[in-house]
Amino acid sequence: MADVSHTVEDSIRKKLPYPLEDLVDLAYNYWWSWNRRATKLWEYIDPEHWREYKNPVKLLLDTPRERFSELVRDDDFMNLYELVMDQFTAYMNPRSTWFSTNYPKWDKPIVYLCMEYGISKSLPIYSGGLGILAGDHVKTASDLGLPFIAVGLLYKHGYFRQEIDEKGGQREIFPEYRPEEMPIKPVVGKDGKPLLIEVPIEDRIVHARAFEVNVGRIKLYLLDTDVPENSPDDRTICDYLYNAETDKRIKQEILLGIGGMRLLRAIGIEPGVVHLNEGHPAFANLQRIAWYMEKGLSFTEALSIVRGTTIFTTHTPVPAGHDRFPIEEVRKRLSGFLAGRDDLLELGREGDQINMTLLAIRTSSYVNGVSQLHAEVSKGMWKDLWPGVPLNEIPIEGITNGVHTMTWVHNSMRKLFDRYIGKVWREHTNIEGIWYAVERIPDDELWEAHLEAKRQFIELLRRKAIERNRRLGIDDPIPAIDENALIIGFARRFATYKRATLLFTDLERLKKIVNNPERPVYLVFGGKAHPMDEGGKAFLRRVYEVSQMPEFRGKIFVMENYDMGSARLMVAGVDVWLNNPRRPLEASGTSGMKAGLNGVLNVSIYDGWWVEGYNGKNGWVIGEETTEPETEGDDPKDAESLYRLLEDEVIPTYYDNRARWIYMMKESIKSIAPRFSTHRMVKEYMDKFYSKAMSNHIWLTREGYRGAKEIAAWKDRVTSAWDSVEIREVKVEGGKLSARVYLDGLKPEDVKVELYYGVRAEGYEIEKPHIVELRHPRELGQDEWLYVYEGGALRHLGDPCWHYAVRVHPHHEKLPHKFLLGLVKWEGLD
Numbered sequence: 001m002a003d004v005s006h007t008v009e010d011s012i013r014k015k016l017p018y019p020l021e022d023l024v025d026l027a028y029n030y031w032w033s034w035n036r037r038a039t040k041l042w043e044y045i046d047p048e049h050w051r052e053y054k055n056p057v058k059l060l061l062d063t064p065r066e067r068f069s070e071l072v073r074d075d076d077f078m079n080l081y082e083l084v085m086d087q088f089t090a091y092m093n094p095r096s097t098w099f100s101t102n103y104p105k106w107d108k109p110i111v112y113l114c115m116e117y118g119i120s121k122s123l124p125i126y127s128g129g130l131g132i133l134a135g136d137h138v139k140t141a142s143d144l145g146l147p148f149i150a151v152g153l154l155y156k157h158g159y160f161r162q163e164i165d166e167k168g169g170q171r172e173i174f175p176e177y178r179p180e181e182m183p184i185k186p187v188v189g190k191d192g193k194p195l196l197i198e199v200p201i202e203d204r205i206v207h208a209r210a211f212e213v214n215v216g217r218i219k220l221y222l223l224d225t226d227v228p229e230n231s232p233d234d235r236t237i238c239d240y241l242y243n244a245e246t247d248k249r250i251k252q253e254i255l256l257g258i259g260g261m262r263l264l265r266a267i268g269i270e271p272g273v274v275h276l277n278e279g280h281p282a283f284a285n286l287q288r289i290a291w292y293m294e295k296g297l298s299f300t301e302a303l304s305i306v307r308g309t310t311i312f313t314t315h316t317p318v319p320a321g322h323d324r325f326p327i328e329e330v331r332k333r334l335s336g337f338l339a340g341r342d343d344l345l346e347l348g349r350e351g352d353q354i355n356m357t358l359l360a361i362r363t364s365s366y367v368n369g370v371s372q373l374h375a376e377v378s379k380g381m382w383k384d385l386w387p388g389v390p391l392n393e394i395p396i397e398g399i400t401n402g403v404h405t406m407t408w409v410h411n412s413m414r415k416l417f418d419r420y421i422g423k424v425w426r427e428h429t430n431i432e433g434i435w436y437a438v439e440r441i442p443d444d445e446l447w448e449a450h451l452e453a454k455r456q457f458i459e460l461l462r463r464k465a466i467e468r469n470r471r472l473g474i475d476d477p478i479p480a481i482d483e484n485a486l487i488i489g490f491a492r493r494f495a496t497y498k499r500a501t502l503l504f505t506d507l508e509r510l511k512k513i514v515n516n517p518e519r520p521v522y523l524v525f526g527g528k529a530h531p532m533d534e535g536g537k538a539f540l541r542r543v544y545e546v547s548q549m550p551e552f553r554g555k556i557f558v559m560e561n562y563d564m565g566s567a568r569l570m571v572a573g574v575d576v577w578l579n580n581p582r583r584p585l586e587a588s589g590t591s592g593m594k595a596g597l598n599g600v601l602n603v604s605i606y607d608g609w610w611v612e613g614y615n616g617k618n619g620w621v622i623g624e625e626t627t628e629p630e631t632e633g634d635d636p637k638d639a640e641s642l643y644r645l646l647e648d649e650v651i652p653t654y655y656d657n658r659a660r661w662i663y664m665m666k667e668s669i670k671s672i673a674p675r676f677s678t679h680r681m682v683k684e685y686m687d688k689f690y691s692k693a694m695s696n697h698i699w700l701t702r703e704g705y706r707g708a709k710e711i712a713a714w715k716d717r718v719t720s721a722w723d724s725v726e727i728r729e730v731k732v733e734g735g736k737l738s739a740r741v742y743l744d745g746l747k748p749e750d751v752k753v754e755l756y757y758g759v760r761a762e763g764y765e766i767e768k769p770h771i772v773e774l775r776h777p778r779e780l781g782q783d784e785w786l787y788v789y790e791g792g793a794l795r796h797l798g799d800p801c802w803h804y805a806v807r808v809h810p811h812h813e814k815l816p817h818k819f820l821l822g823l824v825k826w827e828g829l830d
Helices: 004-013 023-027 028-033 036-044 047-053 056-062 064-071 077-090 099-101 129-144 247-264 283-294 299-308 329-335 342-348 356-362 372-381 412-421 434-440 442-473 507-514 536-548 563-575 591-597 632-656 657-670 678-722 790-798
Strands: 110-113 148-152 161-164 170-173 196-201 204-215 218-224 273-277 312-313 324-326 354-357 366-369 397-398 486-493 520-527 555-560 578-581 601-605 619-622 726-733 736-742 753-759 766-772 778-781 784-789 803-811 825-828
Touching: 004 023, 004 056, 023 056, 023 077, 028 036, 028 077, 028 129, 028 204, 036 047, 036 064, 036 077, 047 056, 047 247, 047 342, 056 299, 064 077, 064 099, 099 678, 110 129, 110 247, 129 148, 129 204, 129 218, 129 273, 129 678, 148 247, 161 442, 170 536, 196 247, 196 536, 204 247, 218 247, 247 283, 247 324, 247 329, 283 342, 283 356, 299 312, 299 536, 299 678, 312 678, 329 342, 329 354, 342 354, 342 356, 354 356, 354 790, 356 412, 366 372, 366 678, 372 397, 412 434, 412 442, 434 657, 442 555, 442 563, 486 563, 486 632, 507 520, 507 632, 520 563, 536 555, 563 591, 578 591, 591 601, 591 657, 601 632, 601 657, 619 632, 619 736, 657 678, 726 803, 736 803
Parallel strands: 110 148, 110 273, 148 218, 273 312, 312 366, 366 397, 486 520, 486 578, 520 555, 578 601, 601 619
Antiparallel strands: 161 170, 196 204, 204 218, 324 354, 726 736, 736 784, 753 766, 753 803, 778 784, 803 825
């Protein structure tokens, strides 16, 4: 197979005059995507081409040689070019980074696997929030200097390009992308030829080529099966992101997980830590377990290593976000890989299905939701994995999402921050104290910067409308939008739970809101419905239908093909960011963070990140400040609250109290920018998960896997005895609490016995429980031990408002979480 990409790279190098040859290295590194000067450099070469594709490799390919000769003689271009290249060189070769300063002895990579990545418009392998978050995670890992490797898939047709017809129907266009025209390079083997990975699927080997994407200092590897060595059907495995066919979807996830791990081995990368972003790549852990077993380790020993070094992030409570496949279908696709090890599938079994989220949880020690509320929701969803464990102690943590600030901050805002905060904010985004300097920004300068963002967004909206009208043969003039009027933006996936049509509950009321001549309001909607989501498509049609009604024409706009390019302008170019999902289905939501960073005020349901982000001064809450789940029956109540909020608070403040509005903009920036940045998020992953998983890796694998063998033997001993373990008697007398515990051969150091007490909530639930370990047991003989407690808690005995219990659970100092095994026995006192 010819090395097409290198041929393209070489041809570009030959085309460029000597002073501009470094443009090639810059083009093949997505660092330019979050450096404003670098994007300005590409724009300088051909503004129209850049606006259309945002792809520097294609730009260099399509630009005539004569244009480069002109640019060499253009002093303005050459000065900008030298400045950008100096910045790029300094970034790629730092003296030190946050990571090298804080973790100087770390010597293994962190491997991150995800189904999609939103790096830039020119790499269309993302569909929505999961991919954008993954892209921001990778960029921040680069900024902080983490030894980070990302793995994903390269989709020939990407997600889809959205076209909206005359009736508001969504049409999906799947363009075929040419890898050689993208800022990616094939991975080559030692022989200089493109590397092929062998992935067993069913009774055959499927070959996958790999591409390398440079994202600053980080490598992102993408796999694809479109090679001559494969059958015609296997060549199409990676044709579409989130392929709706069960067969292709299972194969994609095998390729991502098992293929991804085999790629890393082929290029000599041994992970220290593995981070599964959603359940899609969970098969990676089956491959890792199988490899350790091939080295002679038992299943429990292999699982202990894999589990102890894996982080799993779940992103949604919505069922569609948790892949379930018939177990027989998975067994068939994995038959060549399993080769008699069918017990591996039991890790993901849920009845007669394989649940990829379940597989990920059962093979990970560190599990998190993407906001504090989502972590609580996830505990409720998966509590059956930890029977008898109180909800608040289920080992699922919350690490709230963030956004990559330099990608999403508008250029006009960036300049203000540089001027009044100092450039220190760029590298220390998560330090809250820095952002108090936002108060120094003069109101008129902040407002003018916001108006500049609005003008650019209005121009984008107008341009998209003209392009659509031209395509459909519509001759209507494009209504002008007043930049001084209030613009409300709603842009996200058109999933029904996000309730895009909530504002249309009372059209008469909405008509009065948007058509007030003294206080005009514009509404802009953007987003795609999944091709198989008929409900989402119906919502999109309804929004478009209302936008075309005479009373709403020119006031409600539907923006076609919302993508990363549109999003960067929209999150800064509207005045209000509207978010009205049905709680608690919005696990986090990051678009509102991007808006808040740019001084755009959030109007949102109290859900996801807004539960943590809202402070009473930086936006508004629709409905009540409660985390109670909602149903369809709550829609009218939320609609009424939204109308009232717009009529009584948002619109009057915008038009009658500009000083208050700007005060809220500053509050939004300083409260949201640091706390909801990926700099804070990635540092939190490092502290809570990555560093602990790396310590586990060292302990488990050293000296011939001595640690893995030790803890596996302990687990086997504990689990085989556990059914017989019991708390035989608990009594209180003479100012003492005593408990007799039968351990069936286990030793006291294998368990912890605890007094669990507190104010009774509902039933036997305890609100804010107190936990006291019962120490120094006395051996009674015949595997029975006596535990005694003499403490202040006993004075509450007899109080009907208090509840007490004694519990026993396994304990090992190297167990990442005390309830990781899900084993606990209880004995209540009342």
